[in-house]
Amino acid sequence: QTVVTQEPSLTVSPGGTVTLTCASSTGAVTSGYYPNWLQQKLGQAPRALIYSASKRHSWTPARFSGSLLGGKAALTLSGVQPEDEAEYYCLLYDGTSWVFGGGTKLTVL
């Protein structure tokens, strides 16, 4: 089964910019993997941020943007806020099933 890899942890300063990435063991991540990004804060259910690589949901702040970058899916946070501290998961479709990455713990410090 496909293995999806994310950075285990990243740290960013308030107001800064950070990019999280998502790689697939099967090769380059393309739009056909329909990359999704989700945010999960401690003790809460996940919340969807991005689907189909770059589409924001209606509730997703504009500072979150998704893209395909160097064979990976990427989530860029610009103008990071303290409330953005959370775990971020990517989700890829491998043709038959969906697979989550291991998550990136984002610390805002």
Added chain:
Amino acid sequence: EVQLVESGGALVQPGRSLRLSCAASGFTFDDNSMHWVRQAPGKGLEWVSRISWNGGNIAYADSVKGRFTISRDNAKNSLYLQMNSLRAEDTAFYYCAKDVSLGLGIDYWGQGTLVTVSS
């Protein structure tokens, strides 16, 4: 407002069965595929299963294939997960989630129900 409310979580012994339910409201249920996703305490998310709008297309994670069965009742706006031959490693919060239109991912999530498999 979209709402997904899971129920049926419990403490069960290894080898036993359990059925989870998810009551959906606030959207046209039979227009959308639905997912089950789980999360072991303190661990990451694991996709479990997906069912198409009419139940005609179903997929499972390898870890549950042959033991879990996803189903839906569009007349009742409900999603189900029948879990058989439960193992300790199935212990997790189980989330019901709505598919984004055209199968592009997941948008709405329930709050989860806890399944604990232990003797």
